Amino acid sequence: MPPVGMEKEYQFKEVERRWYELWEKSGCFRRPESLDGESYTIVMPPPNVTGVLHMGHLLNNTLQDVLIRRARQNGRCVFWQPGTDHAGISLQVVVEKKLIKKGINPKELSREEFLEYARQWRDDHGDIILNQLRHLGVSCDFSKKVHTLDPAYSRTVLAGFVELYRRGLIYRGRRMVNWCPKTQTAISDEEVLMQTQKGTLYRMRYEIVEDPGNFIEISTTRPETIPGDVAVAVHPEDPRYQHLIGKHARRPFPEVQIPIIGDNAVLRDFGTGALKITPAHDPVDFAVGQRHGLSAIDVLTPDGRMNELAGSELCGLTRESARGKAVQMLRERGLLLAAEDYEHSVGISERSGVPIEPRLSDQWFLSYPCVERAKAAIQNGVIQFFPRRWEKTYLHWLDNIQDWCISRQLLWGHRIPVWYRRGCDRRDPANWHVSLVGPADPENWERDNDVLDTWFSSAFWPLGTLGWPDAKAMAKHNFDFFYPTATLITGPDIIFFWVARMIIMSIAFLGGDMQQIVPFRAVYFTGIVRDSQGRKMSKSLGNSPEPLDLIGQYGADGVRFGLLSIAPQGQDVLFDSVRMEQGRNFCTKLWNACRFRILQGNLEMPPGIIQSFMMAEDESILHSLIDLTQQMELAFSQYEFHGAVQRLEKFFRDDYCDWYVEVCKTRMRQDESQRAHILMLQDIILRHYLQLLHPFMPFITQELWHAMGYSGDEKFIQNVPLKTAEQLKKIATISPNNVAMVAELRETINIIRAHKSFLGLAKQTQLRIYYHSENRRAAILKYGTILCFLCGLGELIDVDSLGGRPTTLTPWGIFAIDAPNNIDNKQELERLRKEIEVMERNIANNETKLNSKDFLSRAPEKIIAGARTLLEENRDKLMKSQKLLAALE
RNA sequence: GGGCAACUAGCUCAGCGGUUAGAGCAACCGGUUUACAUCCGGUAGGUCGCAGGUUCGAAUCCUACGUUGCCCACCA
Numbered sequence: 020m021p022p023v024g025m026e027k028e029y030q031f032k033e034v035e036r037r038w039y040e041l042w043e044k045s046g047c048f049r050r051p052e053s054l055d056g057e058s059y060t061i062v063m064p065p066p067n068v069t070g071v072l073h074m075g076h077l078l079n080n081t082l083q084d085v086l087i088r089r090a091r092q093n094g095r096c097v098f099w100q101p102g103t104d105h106a107g108i109s110l111q112v113v114v115e116k117k118l119i120k121k122g123i124n125p126k127e128l129s130r131e132e133f134l135e136y137a138r139q140w141r142d143d144h145g146d147i148i149l150n151q152l153r154h155l156g157v158s159c160d161f162s163k164k165v166h167t168l169d170p171a172y173s174r175t176v177l178a179g180f181v182e183l184y185r186r187g188l189i190y191r192g193r194r195m196v197n198w199c200p201k202t203q204t205a206i207s208d209e210e211v212l213m214q215t216q217k218g219t220l221y222r223m224r225y226e227i228v229e230d231p232g233n234f235i236e237i238s239t240t241r242p243e244t245i246p247g248d249v250a251v252a253v254h255p256e257d258p259r260y261q262h263l264i265g266k267h268a269r270r271p272f273p274e275v276q277i278p279i280i281g282d283n284a285v286l287r288d289f290g291t292g293a294l295k296i297t298p299a300h301d302p303v304d305f306a307v308g309q310r311h312g313l314s315a316i317d318v319l320t321p322d323g324r325m326n327e328l329a330g331s332e333l334c335g336l337t338r339e340s341a342r343g344k345a346v347q348m349l350r351e352r353g354l355l356l357a358a359e360d361y362e363h364s365v366g367i368s369e370r371s372g373v374p375i376e377p378r379l380s381d382q383w384f385l386s387y388p389c390v391e392r393a394k395a396a397i398q399n400g401v402i403q404f405f406p407r408r409w410e411k412t413y414l415h416w417l418d419n420i421q422d423w424c425i426s427r428q429l430l431w432g433h434r435i436p437v438w439y440r441r442g443c444d445r446r447d448p449a450n451w452h453v454s455l456v457g458p459a460d461p462e463n464w465e466r467d468n469d470v471l472d473t474w475f476s477s478a479f480w481p482l483g484t485l486g487w488p489d490a491k492a493m494a495k496h497n498f499d500f501f502y503p504t505a506t507l508i509t510g511p512d513i514i515f516f517w518v519a520r521m522i523i524m525s526i527a528f529l530g531g532d533m534q535q536i537v538p539f540r541a542v543y544f545t546g547i548v549r550d551s552q553g554r555k556m557s558k559s560l561g562n563s564p565e566p567l568d569l570i571g572q573y574g575a576d577g578v579r580f581g582l583l584s585i586a587p588q589g590q591d592v593l594f595d596s597v598r599m600e601q602g603r604n605f606c607t608k609l610w611n612a613c614r615f616r617i618l619q620g621n622l623e624m625p626p627g628i629i630q631s632f633m634m635a636e637d638e639s640i641l642h643s644l645i646d647l648t649q650q651m652e653l654a655f656s657q658y659e660f661h662g663a664v665q666r667l668e669k670f671f672r673d674d675y676c677d678w679y680v681e682v683c684k685t686r687m688r689q690d691e692s693q694r695a696h697i698l699m700l701q702d703i704i705l706r707h708y709l710q711l712l713h714p715f716m717p718f719i720t721q722e723l724w725h726a727m728g729y730s731g732d733e734k735f736i737q738n739v740p741l742k743t744a745e746q747l748k749k750i751a752t753i754s755p756n757n758v759a760m761v762a763e764l765r766e767t768i769n770i771i772r773a774h775k776s777f778l779g780l781a782k783q784t785q786l787r788i789y790y791h792s793e794n795r796r797a798a799i800l801k802y803g804t805i806l807c808f809l810c811g812l813g814e815l816i817d818v819d820s821l822g823g824r825p826t827t828l829t830p831w832g833i834f835a836i837d838a839p840n841n842i843d844n845k846q847e848l849e850r851l852r853k854e855i856e857v858m859e860r861n862i863a864n865n866e867t868k869l870n871s872k873d874f875l876s877r878a879p880e881k882i883i884a885g886a887r888t889l890l891e892e893n894r895d896k897l898m899k900s901q902k903l904l905a906a907l908e
Numbered sequence: 909g910g911g912c913a914a915c916u917a918g919c920u921c922a923g924c925g926g927u928u929a930g931a932g933c934a935a936c937c938g939g940u941u942u943a944c945a946u947c948c949g950g951u952a953g954g955u956c957g958c959a960g961g962u963u964c965g966a967a968u969c970c971u972a973c974g975u976u977g978c979c980c981a982c983c984a
Binding site for chain 2 (some may be wrong): 027028213220229236237239240241243284285286288290293294295296301302303304306363364366406408409411412415416417419431443475506511512514552553570576584585587589590591593597598599600603604605607608610611613614615616618619624661662668669676677678680770773775776777779781782784808809810812857861864865868869871872873874875876877878879882885886888889890893
């Protein structure tokens with residue numbers, strides 16, 4: 020097929036738009052209908068419908084797309100599952116705010132009315148991120164998109180709940196939970212962020228009832244909870260207070276007698292060593308209360324205000340203002356002894372940013388199943404983490420795992436599939452109905468108003484998207500073929516929220532061999548994208564670039580390549596738009612190199628290597644290509660994309676463009692007969708290189724694949740089988756001697772270039788160069804033209820004596836540029852002296868080493884031999900350099 | 909309080925027991941003989957955080973310390 024014309028400039032915008040459209044239209048991102056060979060599945064971490072596309076999405080989805088496209092090249096049966104998450108609390112907050120703006124009070128709406136608004140909002144905004152990701156070139160199967168609130172996926176989630184309940188792992192209980200007073204729902208431990216805050220530690224005293232006029236001193240940071248005190252606790256073995264145990268203290272407001280008790284939970288050396296016990300508002304106190312049969316007095320309302328039990332003076336105040344008021348009341352009563360500045364940790368609700376309130380309430384909890392097996396999956400390597408260090412974090416979490424509060428007092432989400440018998444005690448399990456379909460006589464039942472934690476629903480993501488647990492749906496989705504998925508790409512910040520829970524649920528619900536039931540075989544944890552100064556990207560700092568603008572400016576390929584080039588495995592990425600620019604520049608380079616090949620004309624010969632035309636530099640570039648291919652194979656097996664893109668670029672710029680193509684120019688000028696052979700080799704190299712590069716830069720490689728006429732029957736490069744390094748080796752015989760000789764030639768050229776630069780002769784292109792060589796005369800003769808061309812010199816002349824000219828030492832002999840007599844060789848002299856100095860030092864070091872008995876007796880033979888060779892080489896080189904120096908001086 | 913990571917050239921990072929520690933960017937010098945100035949050639953720049961130890965040999969392994977970042981933790 021004749022190559023189509025190529026424009027002088029690469030128009031990435033037009034190219035990227037055109038190919039993406041073609042790809043989608045052709046359905047080549049779709050999960051194949053016929054299931055041939057091995058599957059390769061990735062589930063995309065579903066973006067929140069409330070989310071905004073950010074740099075993290077770009078990095079994450081680039082990595083997934085790289086793996087997916089490479090898998091297609093390797094002939095795998097690929098399925099990349101996209102989707103969106105309903106984002107429970109986050110969406111509810113957004114919609115409530117919007118309603119209030121419109122003058123609608125969300126609290127006055129019925130459940131259904133509110134949900135209608137919420138659904139509308141989701142339908143309007145939910146797919147924005149997925150659509151934006153198309154600009155990045157993601158090749159997921161959009162036709163299989165799943166949303167966590169889709170009816171089918173909802174059934175998965177609720178079926179999971181029902182089954183866990185049936186197994187006795189989900190239970191309802193009145194327990195201390197993290198309460199968010201702002202959103203007024205319980206949240207899980209993982210959603211509480213501990214923050215150090217400056218506060219005040221108050222020292223106060225309660226009077227001993229049995230011993231009027233005497234007091235017990237107590238430390239607290241929360242005087243506003245005094246009305247909830249039901250006891251004072253001391254350590255049972257604390258000699259200061261032992262005698263008070265069994266007596267009573269007078270709680271100041273509302274005034275009442277409370278017992279003084281002994282409990283081991285009290286730390287003797289903290290504060291005064293006496294602790295006020297407020298079971299309704301502190302987890303430790305709650306435990307103490309349980310042990311001593313104390314009641315709990317809840318003095319707060321759900322929105323964080325004091326209630327009537329707090330007494331008339333405090334009732335109605337917020338937590339914060341009640342604290343000030345309580346301090347004032349203590350002072351008035353002469354009970355406040357001190358108020359010291361105090362730094363301590365406070366739990367903050369991740370979602371709303373306000374301090375959480377430990378609160379006693381009726382909630383649904385999950386006792387995690389299969390914890391030991393979930394640990395084993397990592398320990399035995401059934402699931403591999405990249406980088407490995409996250410394994411420890413994961414295992415540590417599972418070692419200390421607590422039951423999970425999964426109910427949320429929200430409207431937006433999967434409503435808990437539990438019904439309570441109307442008018443009966445909801446705490447009695449006899450009055451519960453738990454099922455997917457609900458009770459047969461619904462009129463006698465009321466459904467639980469709560470919904471499930473969003474993370475509970477995402478725990479089923481790899482299962483539910485493939486139809487689990489419905490047998491028909493699973494068959495339709497070819498569950499058995501596509502499960503387990505290959506690699507999960509996500510951030511380490513959700514290792515507990517999501518990764519661990521998916522592993523647990525999958526193991527809990529699927530039976531059989533661990534290899535077959537884990538949700539994925541590898542997890543790659545990305546770093547966080549930060550700004551160039553290492554700060555987190557945030558709206559308020561204004562340091563977060565707009566992803567779509569970046570793509571518009573540098574092209575999707577440029578952005579992908581740039582991002583990967585600065586994203587070492589598991590390390591944070593310091594964003595720098597200069598890198599995107601480099602990515603774009605590399606596209607231009609690639610474009611020009613291919614354009615140059617096209618300008619050389621069509622190739623009329625059938626493909627295949629003609630050994631008789633093969634020259635050392637051909638073998639050398641093929642060797643580099645094979646080496647690159649091998650490195651790519653290794654990189655993919657180790658998830659080392661950062662190094663991979665750097666190697667790809669280095670090969671292309673240094674080995675192919677700046678070396679091989681330049682050599683070819685000379686050769687073709689010298690000898691037209693080689694033309695076809697050279698062009699064919701370039702085609703072989705470019706063709707394979709485009710394939711290697713394709714996962715990273717899908718658009719330009721596709722465009723060039725087409726423009727270069729490589730497409731043949733298969734229009735899309737991603738579907739063309741990629742040759743392995745082993746297969747490549749078969750296309751030609753490569754002699755290591757020839758490769759080594761080319762390496763010497765390249766080094767010789769580098770040295771002569773530097774020499775010329777040192778002498779300030781860069782502008783002179785027609786100067787002659789003299790040489791004297793002991794054993795490389797034939798090679799120099801053969802490659803003379805190339806050498807002159809690449810060094811920008813005129814003519815090469817073999818001489819016995821180089822006279823007094825400034826000379827330089829290369830692997831191929833001594834070279835001397837025919838410089839004007841008055842040339843300033845000061846710099847060259849200096850360089851030579853420095854080089855001699857370094858060499859002398861090295862020789863001395865090496866001699867010492869080789870004179871050491873210990874070294875000779877203990878070091879391996881190979882190392883000793885290496886040291887000997889090096890010493891000899893250096894001595895020889897030193898001798899020659901000294902001669903050169905003498906001649907120059 | 910416990911844990912994890914990082915510390916190598918001005919910046920971002922490779923190297924993770926064996927010859928003289930590398931790359932990209934930035935800096936500096938120089939270059940357009942028709943693929944490419946979105947390019948090419950060259951130069952300079954490092955006692956590998958600090959102190960010990962193991963070893964014939966340490967940037968690399970061990971220990972302590974320092975600095976920074978992150979995670980976990982119910983001292984009120």
